[in-house]
Amino acid sequence: MMIRSSIFPSLLLVLTSTAHTYAKEMTDIEALASKPTRCTYEYAFEMYGAHCGGLRLSKIPSLRGGIEILDFSDNKLQEIHADTLSSYSSIKFLYLSENQIYSIHKDAFAYLTNLQTLDLSKNVILELTDAIFQLPSLRKLYLNGNPLLHLSLSSMEISKPIKAPLELLDLSDCKIKVLPDFGILPQLVLYNISHNPLITLDAQAFSSMCKLTKVDLSESIEKIKLCDLKMSIMWFQERKIYFQLADYSQLNSREFENCPKFNIPDRFNTSYHKCENAYTEIQSVNTSRRTWLTIAGGLFGFLVGFVLLLYIMHRHNVAQTKKTSKAIHSAPPSDVDKNATAILLNNAS
Numbered sequence: 001m002m003i004r005s006s007i008f009p010s011l012l013l014v015l016t017s018t019a020h021t022y023a024k025e026m027t028d029i030e031a032l033a034s035k036p037t038r039c040t041y042e043y044a045f046e047m048y049g050a051h052c053g054g055l056r057l058s059k060i061p062s063l064r065g066g067i068e069i070l071d072f073s074d075n076k077l078q079e080i081h082a083d084t085l086s087s088y089s090s091i092k093f094l095y096l097s098e099n100q101i102y103s104i105h106k107d108a109f110a111y112l113t114n115l116q117t118l119d120l121s122k123n124v125i126l127e128l129t130d131a132i133f134q135l136p137s138l139r140k141l142y143l144n145g146n147p148l149l150h151l152s153l154s155s156m157e158i159s160k161p162i163k164a165p166l167e168l169l170d171l172s173d174c175k176i177k178v179l180p181d182f183g184i185l186p187q188l189v190l191y192n193i194s195h196n197p198l199i200t201l202d203a204q205a206f207s208s209m210c211k212l213t214k215v216d217l218s219e220s221i222e223k224i225k226l227c228d229l230k231m232s233i234m235w236f237q238e239r240k241i242y243f244q245l246a247d248y249s250q251l252n253s254r255e256f257e258n259c260p261k262f263n264i265p266d267r268f269n270t271s272y273h274k275c276e277n278a279y280t281e282i283q284s285v286n287t288s289r290r291t292w293l294t295i296a297g298g299l300f301g302f303l304v305g306f307v308l309l310l311y312i313m314h315r316h317n318v319a320q321t322k323k324t325s326k327a328i329h330s331a332p333p334s335d336v337d338k339n340a341t342a343i344l345l346n347n348a349s
């Protein structure tokens with residue numbers, strides 16, 4: 001309110017002076033004044049979400065329960081404690097990019113078992129917890145633009161195989177020199193490791209990513225000797241993995257052509273097949289889960305239908321009984337019938 005009342009006189013001033021020149025500025029001021037100052041709620045994509053982006057908040061306020069999307073990007077959050085998000089276990093999509101997050105408690109996301117997308121990009125994460133890689137539903141993880149992340153990545157013990165079913169992993173622009181070893185990533189499709197000063201590229205690591213279709217290496221391999229890239233490039237070509245580079249001309253050079261020749265080692269195929277087996281297993285678990293769900297759903301539908309049928313029949317019966325009893329009560333006693341009965345009785349005696 002204070003802000004608004006101080007903006008108003010200046011707005012008037014602007015309006016009364018040179019309206020044309022200040023037209024753009026005025027709309028900016030207006031936009032600023034009309035910007036929400038608290039989180040808004042929205043129902044989109046059949047999901048309930050809280051939107052708190054760009055509110056300069058340094059704490060996540062108390063939010064409504066049951067939210068599945070939380071957009072808290074572009075704020076001033078610095079630490080995520082064990083209880084910061086613990087009451088929002090329904091969150092599936094969590095956007096925390098462009099904050100000032102440097103500390104994440106190891107149990108920060110422990111209750112978020114439905115979390116599918118976690119965006120922690122453009123922060124200053126000092127220490128990453130291995131727990132993130134073990135989140136049971138996490139498919140997309142954005143850690144790009146964390147200039148201090150390489151420090152913790154290089155010292156981190158990652159429990160393998162990791163439990164998160166990662167499909168997208170973005171580690172771009174994190175000053176990484178040596179990529180961490182994640183072990184088998186059977187569902188990873190996109191691996192973004194661009195804009196890092198890599199000094200080595202372990203080709204074997206890619207053989208444990210059997211569903212990989214794209215790896216972004218732009219601005220990341222300039223420090224690596226050309227011939228040391230040969231094995232990875234061969235693997236990408238062999239497995240038809242699209243690799244993005246800032247400049248492909250090196251690969252067409254005589255120097256690259258003259259690099260020592262070798263075959264792809266056996267162990268690559270071994271880890272590739274291990275990865276494929278893991279993938280098949282996941283698929284079959286998912287399929288059987290789906291099958292069971294379908295069966296359960298069908299059974300439930302049948303039961304509901306059956307109960308409904310019973311109810312309708314019951315209602316019908318009740319109506320019918322009422323009708324007949326009404327008919328009996330309202331029927332005039334017929335003398336013909338009475339006489340007939342009397343005759344019958346007389347005959348019998």
Ligand SMILES: *[C@@H]1O[C@H](CO)[C@@H](O)[C@H](O)[C@H]1NC(C)=O
Nearest residue numbers: 144172173192193194195216
């Ligand atoms: C990889 O990350 C960089 C920088 O963060 C981004 O510009 C690029 O579009 C990303 N690549 C892909 C394939 O998403």
Ligand SMILES: *[C@@H]1O[C@H](CO)[C@@H](O)[C@H](O)[C@H]1NC(C)=O
Nearest residue numbers: 238263264265266267268269
């Ligand atoms: C590895 O697999 C590829 C394709 O399946 C095959 O062409 C190659 O011979 C295999 N290499 C070894 C050493 O088994």
